Amino acid sequence: MLEKWIIFLFALTIIGFIIENKLAINRRKQFKHVIYINGTRGKSTVTRLIDAGLRQGGYRVFCKTTGTVPLTIGTDNVERRIKRNGKPNIKEQLWVLKKAQREKADILVCECMAISPELQCISQDRMVRSDIGVITNVRHDHMEEMGKTLPEICDALSSTIPEHGVLFTSDVNFYDQLKQNAKKRHTEVILANLQNEFEHEHFRENMVLALSVCEHVGVAKEVAMEGMQHYKKDPYALSLFLLESGGVFVNGFSINDPDSTMAVYDKLTKSALLKHRKCILLINSRADRLSRTQQMIELAIQLKPSEVWLIGSMKAMARRTLEKKGMDVKVFNASSTIDFKTIDAHFFVFAVGNIAHEGVQLMRKIEMEGREIG
Incomplete structure (x- = not known):
């Protein structure tokens, strides 16, 4: 009798995974683009800058950021704090897909919340399925999960590179390694050009990176810059x-x-x-x-x-x-x-x-x- 119950529960779990996967695929099809932002430093800021630039360009955008405080910015441009029961779980990204679909968003802009390479990969390939990826930079952080060396951390962050898509980065030092990793996914890598752009900004690489993404989607540079000048800063940002x-x-x-x-x-x-x-x-x-x-x-x-x-x-x-x-x-x-x-x-x-x-x-x-x- 116990064995039958175990088999039944196992079968139920498998069916649940299949349904969950099917729903995620169907919801993903509703968006023109899903932009998934990863990296060591500046993820939340870049996520918010992209969101602001695309909104200024006339897109209906749903944004989710997991900076110091996990938040969504709805298609109405209103911030709402995410209430979590227990520890953070990457299944939250499936809820984000559902929420963005319900709000009839054109574009989902989402910050990666996973740390381990395995969970990063799952969040990209089985959840958000982005076509535009962003890796802000490669620095020393979360070394227990991602690796002790910068090349190891770069490989870990590469777990969110989209398949048959495009990847943006502003990290000159790891452009070649990211390019090699992206080639396996049939994805183009674009290095954001930092020359003469936002020279007086504290973190101009964030601005230039976000601007590159907005222009790729089809928002004119001047329009995106206007939106980015009024972006909603992350709570407790620098x-x-x-x-x-x-x-x-x-x-x-x-x-x-x-x-x-x-x-x-x-x-x-x-x-x-x-x-x-x-x-x-x-x-x-x-x-x-x-x-x-x-x-x-x-x-x-x-x-x-x-x-x-x-x-x-x-x-x-x-x-x-x-x-x-x-x-x-x-x-x-x-x-x-x-x-x-x-x-x-x-x-x-x-x-x-x-x-x-x-x-x-x-x-x-x-x-x-x-x-x-x-």
Whole structure:
């Protein structure tokens, strides 16, 4: 009797998979394009920029982004937070297909939420089935799942390359490897041209990459640029706040990897606003993100800031390591105990690590006490 039940349940599961797959295929056919954005840094921003550019071009767009806060932007251009029961699951992408179809979207613009190469592949080939892929760049992040070296990470990110489609990237260093990987999928790779475009933008590669995608779909450059100038920023994206005491707070929680964090730091410290100020590096850590914490510790050692402030779950471990290196470290049990009135015009606070938990509380405090200036 038990064996019959097992066979019955197994058969039911197989039937469920078949129906689910058929529904996904049928829903995919309703869209002119599905654009799937992957990469280490800038996924959420590029997703939102593409969304804004295409809307300006007259397309009905449904957008889904999984940045610091998972959100959809409906065809009505209204943001709605995704309510999750439990941990994130890539089956969420099937729900996105269904939602976009119901709203009669012309184009679905979707950020990849999978980390492991296997799940990235499933999300592309069995769920969204994009015809336009984007890999923003290849940097060190999620090394436990994607690999220790940059070429390994590039191969992992290549799991979302569409078949018989087109792939866009702005990463010159991995263009050739992406081209080789895309050839196996019969897909063309287009390298976004960064020359003379958006020279004064902090992350012009994101703007140029999104613009290239919009132009490929058929939106005129000037039209797409107009839309992108008013795109909806990701909550807790890179931002600067002027504090009451004259200090500056830089929210860098959304920066995922040490390479990008260093690049942002270099760019900021060359700016007129910050180049004469001393840096206080604030690190928020999570117990389930040990590798990220280790990366931020190494970054602190490399940057040699005036002080390091620690909040979050791994602050004791971080403190021991940094104090052994002779660094001036302060530990805060909660972000609410930090007195930003002590930060005068000679300093700026650069907050990095994870946005979750204490990071969110800290940003609420900053939004109340400071004024956003960039």
